[in-house]
Amino acid sequence: MSWLLQLYKTYEANLDQVGIIEKKANDKEYTLLPVAHTTQNAHIEVNITEDGNFHSAFVIDKINTVIPSTEESASRAGSKIAPYPLHDKLSYVAGDFVAYGGKVKKEEPFTYYIEQLENWALSPYSNDKVKSIYSYLKKQQLIKDLVKENILYLDKDEKLIEAWDKKYESLHGDKPAIFSVITGGQESAFIRFNVHSSTRLLEKVWNDTAMYDSFIKYYNNLLGGEDLCFVTGQKLPSTEKHANKIRNAGDKAKLISANDKAGFTYRGRFNKSIEAASISYEVSQKAHNALKWLINRQGKAIDNRVFLVWGNEGSPLPSPIEDTFDISRMMPGLSGEPTQTLFTNKEFSREFAKALDGYKNDLSTQADVNILILDSATTGRLAVLYYRNFNKEIYLDRLKKWHSTCVWHHGYKKGTSFIGAPATKDIAYAAYGPRANEKIVKGLMERLLPCIVDDKRTPKDIVKSCLQRASNPASMEKWEWEKTLSVACAVINREEGFEVALDKESKDRDYLFGRLLAVADVLERRALGSEETRSTNAIRYMNGFSKHPARTWKTIQDSLQPYQARLGTNGLYLTKLMDEIASKIELDDFNNKPLSGKYLLGLYSQRHELYQKKEAKEPVEENSK
Structure with missing residues (x-):
């Protein structure tokens, strides 16, 4: 009954909002x-x-x-x-x-x-x-x-x-x-x-x-006689008929129902449904109306599964299913834009923590945070799939940790880029593809919630699925692969703890193999020129490279020779960089053992650094030697 009590308290705290018409982004009206x-x-x-x-x-x-x-x-x-x-x-x-x-x-x-x-x-x-x-x-x-x-x-x-x-x-x-x-x-x-x-x-x-x-x-x-209300503990007129239309105006599913007097809804244990759970009419009405209002105001729906986060005072709170960019727009202290000082996890964590601390100060000291997931298996029954009630500081601290560990540089937002955690929906698409069934997507989003709010480990099958899809760019368009790659890097990095910026000192075998692949990709891309849109050999062989790195690297390196010749001295910097990276791999480690997800981190960070460099400077530096 705790979720009903919290909803009832939310209604009582927002009595001044009753009857006030508000509008969604799509101009649909709603009210408490x-x-x-x-x-x-x-x-x-x-x-x-x-x-x-x-x-x-x-x-x-x-x-x-x-x-x-x-x-x-x-x-x-x-x-x-x-x-x-x-x-x-x-x-x-x-x-x-x-x-x-x-x-x-x-x-x-x-x-x-x-x-x-x-x-x-x-x-x-x-x-x-x-x-x-x-x-x-x-x-x-x-x-x-x-x-x-x-x-x-x-x-x-x-x-x-x-x-x-x-x-x-x-x-x-x-x-x-x-x-x-x-x-x-x-x-x-x-x-x-x-x-x-x-x-x-x-x-x-x-x-x-x-x-x-x-x-x-x-x-x-x-209203009739009074019964003990299981929510408030007071004697009040009770009801056996509770509200529907919870998710939308056409929603017939109910959260509380006991209308089967001849079946086994409650008979066998109780004579009357009210003996199983007695809820007062006032509490039922206020709790259900508060829930409808909150869903319209700040709920997220995926295939009729509703994800809702709210505080008792009714003000919108950062949702665990959103990405850092969307959360940062709620917090004026954080822009989400990548800068030189924010391009490391530590710096980003510090800035994100400052912004959340400012957000904490906007909430009352007694405020709680509630997380509720609702879905229906039939048209008549709505179920609470997940409910947690947190102290607001614990919740915001868990949120801060997620956005500071499941972190990477993302460029899939139109017209901007950001550093932080991807949305849980984007993680689902990275693992299963953008055309995945919505039932699978909402199931994965639910499975990720304990990882965010309870700091549990990311399920291995989700990490593996992200790694496998990111290692197979040939199966998707370029924009989709770039998004899948950055999201997969964030998921993998939560377990590995690498910096977003390139770690030139790392001697990890898988990370170094990823760097090699990135240099090979950039070298061939520069030789082909901007007008050529076909995939490079490094990208085409990426799936095989992740499974048999030493053998596949020989194939990739052989295919690079014509492009090295075409670039001439302009490609000398990249050739030397490949040699430098390869020399860091121990002889015994240069084998065909499959690569872990760390190779994606090396690949992304190395590519990002090379694309950030001004190409015009490299030949000048080389010719001056």
């Missing part, structure tokens, strides 16, 4: 929902005058709307009649639904809807907007008015058209807008109501905090 409210995609907006008459209506394109909700309506399914208190489908809110050919099974939903609305409108907790909407709807002429307004359309028998067909063009012309926003018949259109005033500007009903408070007070008065 009030208690006893949910969201629905509306298709038609109907404006009512203050004295309870029809004013106007128009079609809207599936706009997500905050609506009052009861326990029953929030979990209604199939043919069950459970009206929402105010906004609902046409079959519920239109008193003339049956008169215009609407089909009902046994009972008319409008009867239940209008009775429920009347109880609210006539209660001590009502307000003028509720009364205005009730006064209009009890006249039972909604469809009649919508037909006059050219919102809904009838066939020649004066019945609602079930589905648009070309035969109706003779009656109504081109396809009406309503049939473009609904998937079923017109009876499935969801109606939201607003109150219009000709003398003053009124807050929209679905954004009006007075409307929220009115229904919350009214509904709290209807």
Whole structure:
């Protein structure tokens, strides 16, 4: 229950955000929902005058709307009649639904809807907007008015058209807008109501905090007896029906459910589901609403698996699945840009630590950090796959260590480069390729979390997969290989602890073989010139080189002779560098034992240094000798 408690605390700490509309990067709106409210995609907006008459209506394109909700309506399914208190489908809110050919099974939903609305409108907790909407709807002429307004359309028998067909063009012309926003018949259109005033500007009903408070007070008065809440330990009205629509407006999966009275959900151990776990209505509502808000605000979704990191105060926190570049944009103390002083792990660690220390100071001393992963195996059940609650300083220290050890120089961000750790998603693509199944990708991302937040060793199969793909550049395009190489170097370097900058003093056999391969690649590339785009022999033989370095090096060196001749004195520097590196390899180590991932570190660092040098200076230095 700890994750529910933390979500409940988050809601309580952000009461000032309730009902405030925020926007995502894609312009979709979301809000921290009030208690006893949910969201629905509306298709038609109907404006009512203050004295309870029809004013106007128009079609809207599936706009997500905050609506009052009861326990029953929030979990209604199939043919069950459970009206929402105010906004609902046409079959519920239109008193003339049956008169215009609407089909009902046994009972008319409008009867239940209008009775429920009347109880609210006539209660001590009502307000003028509720009364205005009730006064209009009890006249039972909604469809009649919508037909006059050219919102809904009838066939020649004066019945609602079930589905648009070309035969109706003779009656109504081109396809009406309503049939473009609904998937079923017109009876499935969801109606939201607003109150219009000709003398003053009124807050929209679905954004009006007075409307929220009115229904919350009214509904709290209807709740039943009290039970012990397992989350707070207090005696409060409990609920057995918990919220859905957690990941998005169409999400039917629930985190808490016990609706199988005849099966084995809880029977055999308990008589009633509430004996297994009793959760108060208020806590359930606030915790689920906080979760929805946080997912919209800062959650990351991969194939419907949600990765969420948050603090109790609700402010965004650095996520363990992001790369250093994206985290650095949250922290003004770190740019992420590689410089001479940041090109070693120690210097980078110092700068990253400073930035995180500044971030710590922005958080309250009692703040916790929560990490939650959610996914569903079926459309109805949502599971907590991973949950951890940390002291914020421990979390930020673990994050600092990951970004200071799983570190390399990366150039795959468009228009920039950075030094640090790659995103866990990029590690998955480096291990399995960019076309890997999303189930595999999200599984690997989950497996990497303990490596980041618990400082566990990177699983050997992930390191091996990154090494194998980076050693096979012929199987991918150049940009993809360059990205795979830098990500693989970061993963391998977490285990090996090399500097990003070239280590000229290292006598490690595998590192030196990697340096040799880099020099051979650069020498041939310079001889070919910038216009030639084909791979060099060093790159083409890279996979074989990683498995049989001594034998493959002879093949690569033989193929280099024409390019050395073409460069002449301009290639003398690189030839001497190859000789210098080869001389550092012990005689007994110059064999065909397969190379470890350290050869990739040597390859990358040597290539990077050579590309950083000004080519124009090398021949001058050589000729002056």
